[in-house]
Amino acid sequence: MDDLELRRVFASLCTLAEQGPLPVQAYSMLVRRMCPEALAEELHRGWLADSRFAPTAAGIILHVCTAEPRDVALSSSCLALILNDFRLRNEIRAESRLMWRNAFRALFHLYPIYRQLDACFSKCFIQPMFTAIEELFDVEPEQEDYETAAMLFSTFGRTLNDLRPVGVERLICRVRETIVADSPEMNCHIRRVFLHILDLHTFRWEEVKIPEHYITGRLDTMLIDEPPTELSPFVRPKRLRESSVSSTASKLRDSTSSPCSQIASPLSQSMNIPRIEEEEEIPLEKKETEC
Structure with missing residues (x-):
């Protein structure tokens, strides 16, 4: 398979990845037959040219490194390429802003893969990621x-x-x-x-x-606050409690202060509050004669 055919395959993989998770069978046999250094160069060319290719490249790197844990040729080559792109980002930006942005996309998509593979090597991505967003x-x-x-x-x-x-x-x-x-x-x-x-x-x-x-x-x-249709007897709104207390107090005053009330209210009877009889009014002339 020549380089042109391989790029077409990678382009088709990007189109498949837009429809959902890319199955491993779509590229497993292909990447196993390729030299790790050559595969790294093709992945590098792919994520610089196509903004959709970075997640696919990350999945390929993870698949190869998981299948052959001792073979670090692909992961090392891709790490060197992505860090070299960041070092030469000003030159890449002057040449093509599209490739400059795609290099930053690859930087972010490859970081979770390298963090899963090697936590020590993944620290090389931290400062470049913050710098990338600031430069955007x-x-x-x-x-x-x-x-x-x-x-x-x-x-x-x-x-x-x-x-x-x-x-x-x-x-x-x-x-x-x-x-x-x-x-x-x-x-x-x-x-x-x-x-x-x-x-x-x-x-x-x-x-x-x-x-x-x-x-x-x-x-x-x-969520608009609306009055509840049914109130709990134990939990009532504050306004309802205040109004009920004030109405109870007014009823108590009316029952105790009314001159026509001859019978004590049930509340006063339960609390043993004596009923206060209203004093009979005496005319002023009678009071003077008595004195």
Whole structure:
């Protein structure tokens, strides 16, 4: 199989990966017949040329290294290539911004694979990943740069937060500045993704905790406080308790202070409160004669 046919196979694998998880049988026999160094070069060419190929390349590397744990030729070659791309990122950016963005995508997609294979070697990815997102917000970014930064930050935000929370705070500040900036490269879709990133950061990168109306933008999905149809006799609203207490007190005053009430109220009888008889009014002239 020549290089052109191999690239066509990799392109078809990217198309299959868009429909769901890529089965191992789709590339297992192919990668086993290839030299590890040659396979690494083809994977490198693939993730630089096609933005969809980075997850497929990560799956191939994981499959080969899992099948042959002692054979580290492929993983070492790919690690050297991805780190060399980061070192030469300025030259790659000057030549092709598409390849520059694709190199950053590969950096993020390969990190979980190398963390699973070797935790020590995976530390080489930490600083490049934070630098990659910061450079996507640099001076005069294109619309595709914002889209790439939004996609990477929203997908791998929890991973970055576990690695360096302080670095994530700096990136969140860059996101806020970008949202309020009057940039012609910003559109409604990118702003929505950036707002979603702020929500993820607020709710500790747990999307299930974000209120639905934050995501949909519809106020009719909010939980509106409505009076319950049936109140529990043990748990009542505060206003209801206050009103019931005030009504009870007013009834008690009426029952004890009314001159026509000859019979004590049941509450006063249960509390053994004596009924106070109202004093008979004496005319003023009679009072003077008595004195």
